[in-house]
Amino acid sequence: MSRQVTNRIVRPILSKTPEEARKGVNALYRDFYRELDWTMRSHMMDTPIAVARQKLKSEFLKNRDVTDIRVVDMLVIKGRMTFEEFHNYWAQNYNIYNYFDYTDTQKQKTAEKDNTFLDNFYKSSD
Numbered sequence: 001m002s003r004q005v006t007n008r009i010v011r012p013i014l015s016k017t018p019e020e021a022r023k024g025v026n027a028l029y030r031d032f033y034r035e036l037d038w039t040m041r042s043h044m045m046d047t048p049i050a051v052a053r054q055k056l057k058s059e060f061l062k063n064r065d066v067t068d069i070r071v072v073d074m075l076v077i078k079g080r081m082t083f084e085e086f087h088n089y090w091a092q093n094y095n096i097y098n099y100f101d102y103t104d105t106q107k108q109k110t111a112e113k114d115n116t117f118l119d120n121f122y123k124s125s126d
Helices: 019-043 049-061 068-087 094-097 100-112 116-124
Strands: none
Touching: 019 049, 019 068
């Protein structure tokens, strides 16, 4: 028994064209970028805003090779849900820290601690 290959017509989730999908991704990125500073301050995160923005960019670039419009739409929907969780305090601090590499944050803290006034004073007296 042989199978026939048929083309299924699937309904779009949000976008009908790749341009619409790209606009949705850009809008999500813009919303996250604008909200990131407030989110980091309101959740009292000790991660610098520059590191958070770099991580945001890397999370978006991780999926840049996705070309299927339906998959892009699903990623945008998941991103919107994450955005709302951060904005409405539904996500706790440890949920946000899961997006960051802990060693990078620790290295940043250690570098900041090494630049205290007394450390600089002791280095200058040598």
